[in-house]
Amino acid sequence: MNQEKLYEVIEKLFDFDVRQVFKVLYEEGKELSEEAIAEKTGLKLNSVRRALNLLLEKKFVTYRRARDPDKQRNVFFWKVDIIGLHSTFVNRKRMVLERLKYKLEQESKTTYYVCPLDNTRYALEEALEHDFTCPRCGSPLTIDEKRDERLNMLKGIIARLEEEIRNEIHRR
Numbered sequence: 412m413n414q415e416k417l418y419e420v421i422e423k424l425f426d427f428d429v430r431q432v433f434k435v436l437y438e439e440g441k442e443l444s445e446e447a448i449a450e451k452t453g454l455k456l457n458s459v460r461r462a463l464n465l466l467l468e469k470k471f472v473t474y475r476r477a478r479d480p481d482k483q484r485n486v487f488f489w490k491v492d493i494i495g496l497h498s499t500f501v502n503r504k505r506m507v508l509e510r511l512k513y514k515l516e517q518e519s520k521t522t523y524y525v526c527p528l529d530n531t532r533y534a535l536e537e538a539l540e541h542d543f544t545c546p547r548c549g550s551p552l553t554i555d556e557k558r559d560e561r562l563n564m565l566k567g568i569i570a571r572l573e574e575e576i577r578n579e580i581h582r583r
């Protein structure tokens with residue numbers, strides 16, 4: 412996955428502030444204090460902490476606690492958890508893959524009928540139940556000729572996902 416795509420996913424999962432915090436950490440490539448992150452993102456310290464905690468929940472970041480001898484307090488240093496990040500994305504892809512495989516299996520073993528008028532689709536049993544006429548508009552149902560096309564498309568997506576997962580695992 413390229414960087415921009417990764418940031419987009421982070422923003423979709425959380426929000427723009429979290430994206431900014433993650434981006435700064437990811438591009439830094441090493442650990443940063445909360446103060447340094449606030450400075451680099453222009454965000455308030457509270458917003459930075461909120462973002463870091465959200466990222467931590469998903470195991471996208473890790474932290475180290477250190478004692479600041481001058482100020483007599485704890486300082487937290489954060490960095491991207493590359494392994495956590497990768498396994499999350501690989502697991503996510505695996506879930507999608509399982510769903511698609513199930514869908515392919517279902518589609519492969521059922522014949523579908525379509526209404527040429529409103530494009531609704533019915534499995535064989537449903538079509539039988541309605542005497543091969545559309546329950547919505549009464550048009551005669553026809554066999555779904557796009558089925559092979561759809562099956563091939565599904566197979567294509569499945570193959571690509573499997574390939575992506577293989578590559579992600581090997582990159583570690």
Ligand SMILES: [Zn+2]
Pocket residue numbers: 526527528529530531545546547548549550
């Ligand atoms: Zn119809």
